[in-house]
């Protein structure tokens with residue numbers, strides 16, 4: 001079977017469907033090359049000296065793994081040279097990284113979670129890279145990009161995707177024209193379009209949540225999970241299965257493949273933080289993908305993609321996946 005390459009797909013989207021600009025096409029290709037390099041580093045594991053912690057903390061007070069920092073550097077370096085970008089923002093960096101004057105500059109803004117699922121690195125479980133592309137707002141023309149220029153709702157994303165480093169390395173991408181899955185052919189070094197037009201089943205009997213946080217959940221999430229656990233004889237009338245990989249990339253990949261609902265809800269913890277996951281690097285790109293595949297994504301209050309961000313590293317509750325289940329959860333929030 002002959003598969004299209006990522007480049008062929010993107011050129012088609014640019015020329016025939018006008019779904020992507022030449023600049024964004026080149027940017028996605030650069031990100032995909034960086035993901036290939038991260039994939040090689042990940043697969044070397046202990047032999048490449050990439051496992052373990054660095055003993056430093058990121059801006060959010062989380063201990064950084066060697067791979068968090070290495071992946072961040074790979075993405076920065078690749079995109080400084082070839083990304084057609086104005087600036088970048090990363091979960092691992094305090095503030096934005098502007099493209100220096102001597103590099104080719106573009107109009108786009110790139111955001112990334114360089115290594116998602118950090119707690120799984122050392123135990124050889126799937127991890128990934130998540131990215132999102134925005135455009136510099138018109139008012140930024142002629143001046144330096146500011147952090148505030150990144151604070152755009154997810155509906156403004158022009159592309160988003162993730163690479164998953166699992167049994168296979170895949171790149172799952174949307175440019176707003178459906179969701180495409182590319183598998184890395186290591187011998188050829190190419191991304192091949194193996195999963196065309198990924199669609200998410202509307203119904204499901206599988207949920208993903210970290211049950212150890214149950215005592216902190218808000219009432220609507222508690223109600224939904226209680227009902228799932230009651231199985232066939234409960235109000236939902238079916239037996240549910242549960243999965244929790246603790247890599248958002250891997251959990252979302254499973255959901256895009258066979259349906260399900262993923263939750264890292266905001267909760268009632270005294271810390272007052274609104275959930276664990278980051279709006280700009282995790283929730284927005286994944287919500288864009290899930291909606292493009294026919295699913296839904298909410299924070300409990302409403303649609304994630306409509307949220308006006310108020311900070312680069314803002315955290316948010318995330319509920320996403322199969323349409324009917326997410327709509328049910330939305331109803332439970334409204335009723336509460």
Ligand SMILES: O=P(O)(O)OC[C@H]1O[C@](O)(COP(=O)(O)O)[C@@H](O)[C@@H]1O
Nearest residue numbers: 113115116117118210246247248249
């Ligand atoms: O360990 P917990 O609390 O279950 O959290 C798991 C979640 O945290 C994350 O690992 C956060 O991402 P990072 O590894 O990029 O910080 C998600 O991928 C995952 O869904």
Ligand SMILES: [Mg+2]
Nearest residue numbers: 113116117282
């Ligand atoms: Mg993450």
Ligand SMILES: [Mg+2]
Nearest residue numbers: 113114115116
């Ligand atoms: Mg991360």
